[in-house]
Amino acid sequence: MRRRKAVIALGLAAATVMTAMTGCTSGVSDGKVHLKMVESLTNPSRTAVLKKLIADFEKKNPKIKVDLISPPTDQADQKIQQMLQSGSGVDTLEVRDITAGPWGTNGWLYDMSKDLKGWSGWKDLTDNAVKYSKDDKGRTYYIPYGFYGLSLFYRSDLIKEAGFKQPPASWDELLNQASKIQNPSKRSYGYAFRGGANANSNAVAVIEAYVADKIDRENGFKLTDGKTIFSAPEALDAMKTYLKLFKKASPPSSVAWGYPEMVEGFSNGSTAFLLQDPEVIATVRQSKSIKESQWTTAPLLAGPSGKAVQPVASAGWGIAAGSKHKAEAIKLVEFLSQGDASTTFTKENSLVPILKGAGEDSFYRTGPWASYVTMTENPDTYLTVVQPRDASWWTEWVQKSDAEVQKMLLGKMTPEELLAGWDAYWTKKWKSQT
Numbered sequence: 001m002r003r004r005k006a007v008i009a010l011g012l013a014a015a016t017v018m019t020a021m022t023g024c025t026s027g028v029s030d031g032k033v034h035l036k037m038v039e040s041l042t043n044p045s046r047t048a049v050l051k052k053l054i055a056d057f058e059k060k061n062p063k064i065k066v067d068l069i070s071p072p073t074d075q076a077d078q079k080i081q082q083m084l085q086s087g088s089g090v091d092t093l094e095v096r097d098i099t100a101g102p103w104g105t106n107g108w109l110y111d112m113s114k115d116l117k118g119w120s121g122w123k124d125l126t127d128n129a130v131k132y133s134k135d136d137k138g139r140t141y142y143i144p145y146g147f148y149g150l151s152l153f154y155r156s157d158l159i160k161e162a163g164f165k166q167p168p169a170s171w172d173e174l175l176n177q178a179s180k181i182q183n184p185s186k187r188s189y190g191y192a193f194r195g196g197a198n199a200n201s202n203a204v205a206v207i208e209a210y211v212a213d214k215i216d217r218e219n220g221f222k223l224t225d226g227k228t229i230f231s232a233p234e235a236l237d238a239m240k241t242y243l244k245l246f247k248k249a250s251p252p253s254s255v256a257w258g259y260p261e262m263v264e265g266f267s268n269g270s271t272a273f274l275l276q277d278p279e280v281i282a283t284v285r286q287s288k289s290i291k292e293s294q295w296t297t298a299p300l301l302a303g304p305s306g307k308a309v310q311p312v313a314s315a316g317w318g319i320a321a322g323s324k325h326k327a328e329a330i331k332l333v334e335f336l337s338q339g340d341a342s343t344t345f346t347k348e349n350s351l352v353p354i355l356k357g358a359g360e361d362s363f364y365r366t367g368p369w370a371s372y373v374t375m376t377e378n379p380d381t382y383l384t385v386v387q388p389r390d391a392s393w394w395t396e397w398v399q400k401s402d403a404e405v406q407k408m409l410l411g412k413m414t415p416e417e418l419l420a421g422w423d424a425y426w427t428k429k430w431k432s433q434t
Contacts, residue, residue: 030065031063032062032063032064032065033063033064033065033325033328034065034066034067034325035064035065035066035067035091035092035325035328035329035332036067036069036089036090036091036092037054037066037067037068037069037090037091037092037093037332038068038069038070038071038076038079038080038083038090038092038093038094039068039069039070039071039076039093039094040071040073040076040077040080040093040094040096040099040315041073041076041094041096041315042070042071042072042073042076043073045348046348046349047068047070049344049345049348049349050068050345051068052344053335053336053341053344053345054066054068056341057331057332057335057336057341060335061328061331061335064328064331064332066092066332069090076094077096077099080093080094080099081099081103081108083320084103084106084108084109084320084321084322085106085108086322087322088322090320090322090323091319091320091323091324091325091326091328091329092317092318092319092320092323092329092332092333093317093318093319093320094315094316094317094318095109095141095142095315095316095317095318096313096314096315097132097313097314097315097389097390098389098390098394100135100141100142100318100390101135101389101390101391102390102392103141104135104139104141107321108320108321108322109141109142109318109319109320109321110141110318110319110320110321110323110326110329111139111140111141112140112141112143112318112319112330112333113134113138113139113140115326115327115330116140116143116330116334119334121334121337121338124338124355124356124357125337125354125355125356126353126354126355126356126376127379128144128147128312128354128376128384129143129144129354129355132144132147132312132314132316133316136218141318142315142316142317142318143316143317143318143333143336143337143354144314144315144316144354145315145316145317145336145337145342145345145346145351145354146314146315146316146345146346146349146351146352146353146354147312147313147314147351147352147354148277148278148279148312148313148314148315148351148352149277149278149300149310149312149313149352149372149375150205150275150276150277150300150310150311151275151276151278151297151298151299151300151371151372151375152167152168152174152273152274152275152297152298152299152300152301152371153266153273153274153275153276153280153284153295153296153297153368154167154168154272154273154274154295154296154297154298155269155272155273155290155294155295156293156294156295156296157294157295158181158188158272159177159181159272162177162180162181163180164177164180167298168273168298168301169298169299169301169302170301170302170303170304170306171206171209171210171238171241171242171245171301171302171303172241172304173301174191174245174273174301175241175244175245175248175249177190177272177273178190178191178245178248178249178250178272178273179248179249181249181272182248182249182250187270188270188272189249189250189251189254189265189270189271189272190245190248190249190250190271190272190273191245191246191249191250191254191271191272191273191274192250192251192254192257192262192263192265192266192271192273192274192275193245193246193250193251193254193255193257193262194254194257194258194259194262194275195246195254195255195256195257195405195406195409196255196256196257196258196261196402196406197258197259197402198258198259198398198402199258199401199402199405199406200397200398200401200402200405201311202275203239203242203401203405204220204221204229204311204387204401205275205300205309205311206238206239206241206242206301206303207229207230207234207235207238207239208220208229208309208311208385209238209300209301209302209303209307209308209309210232210234210235210237210238210303210304211223211229211232211234211235211238211303212302212303212305212307212308212309212383213305213307214229214232214234215229215309215383215385216385217383217384217385217386218385218386219385219386219387219388220309220311220385220386220387220388221387221388221426227423227427228422228423228426228427230419230420230422230423230426231419231423234303234304235419236415236416236419237304238303239408239415239418239419240415243408243409243415246409250271251265251270251271255406255409255410256406262274262276263276263280263283263284266280266284266295267283267284267286267287267289267290268287268289268290269287269289269290275301277313277350278350278351278352278368278369278372279349279350279351280350281297281350281368281369282350284368292367295368296367296368296370296371297368297369297370297371297372298371299371299374299375299382300375300382302381306381307380307381307382307383308375308381308382308383309382309383309384309385310375310382310383310384310385311385311387312384312385312386313389316337317332317333317336317337318333319333337354338355342354342355343355343358343361346358347363352372352376359373359376359377391429393429397425400425401422404418404421404422405418
């Protein structure tokens with residue numbers, strides 16, 4: 001879901017990381033414990049925030065020095081994995097929901113559950129933060145620093161001009177409003193459709209909304225009866241609605257749109273609706289084409305049952321199993337996961353916060369952030385589910401499903417064929433594990 005920088009040559013990436021590692025592992029005689037910390041979703045402004053927080057930590061812990069390593073984003077997880085495999089060179093690291101499973105299985109991550117048993121910070125975390133801090137075996141491989149969750153960005157001025165008093169609350173309403181706003185002759189389109197890279201994510205989002213009453217919240221690709229969500233009759237209704245949204249209410253070029261293009265389509269004023277993460281708030285605010293008074297966000301779209309399903313993505317701070325300074329690394333994780341440090345990081349990076357008190361902060365209760373508070377405060381309507389992103393075949397699935405969504409949009413595959421294939425794929429994969 002996140003914007004990716006242009007791919008940098010692997011040799012340069014390796015040189016960057018190795019240079020950083022060399023600088024951190026060179027002999028030091030300052031009497032301090034040196035922690036090597038590695039981030040994954042690197043960008044300059046984010047790194048600057050981290051460095052400021054680290055400086056605050058070092059002031060409060062003068063016997064600890066934190067050396068931050070910031071590999072290029074596109075190779076970061078690969079570089080972190082190499083460092084973890086070597087068993088040295090990293091103490092604290094960024095762990096994502098898609099890396100926690102394989103890295104934990106390989107024994108590269110440290111289970112912090114015993115160290116954090118008496119941590120006072122637990123009481124300040126939201127239910128979701130506590131939930132995602134533990135895996136299905138109760139192990140704590142990372143404390144989330146925030147969440148990436150979907151909401152509907154919409155043009156308040158355009159829906160008013162189209163005769164609607166409220167933004168759409170369901171996928172059917174979105175189709176109706178977006179279709180009415182669509183006017184290709186004026187280069188005005190309804191929905192910033194995602195038909196290119198990671199197209200599967202939004203397609204799955206609409207399916208999950210339509211099967212909300214049947215979904216297994218611990219595995220968002222399953223129904224409570226054990227079958228895949230793609231096998232449900234409601235899934236076909238969802239895909240037919242989704243296909244209409246593309247044909248009747250989206251730019252034809254969006255058949256190839258990924259993250260950058262769909263965000264640009266909304267930011268430049270050509271589309272009225274966009275389904276995206278909160279990090280996009282900061283991006284849209286920088287737009288010179290639309291004013292902040294012309295747009296805001298609404299909660300995630302519901303299915304026929306009136307319920308929406310939020311496929312929550314998370315990432316956070318963890319500790320390498322090979323670290324020789326676990327006690328000091330625990331202090332750093334605790335510091336970043338509570339109080340002003342946590343609040344600063346989530347605000348500066350446009351993340352759904354992990355602290356309960358954030359809901360009372362005017363920053364989150366007003367403007368485009370208000371929809372996220374609404375969803376958090378109404379968990380029976382906006383259901384959170386865990387998707388099987390830790391599956392060893394997840395990358396294979398993304399490539400397969402992205403290609404097939406595009407085939408459906410181009411008329412080379414029917415919704416029925418797409419869903420039958422997805423159902424067979426996941427059924428076979430799960431059976432191979434038993």
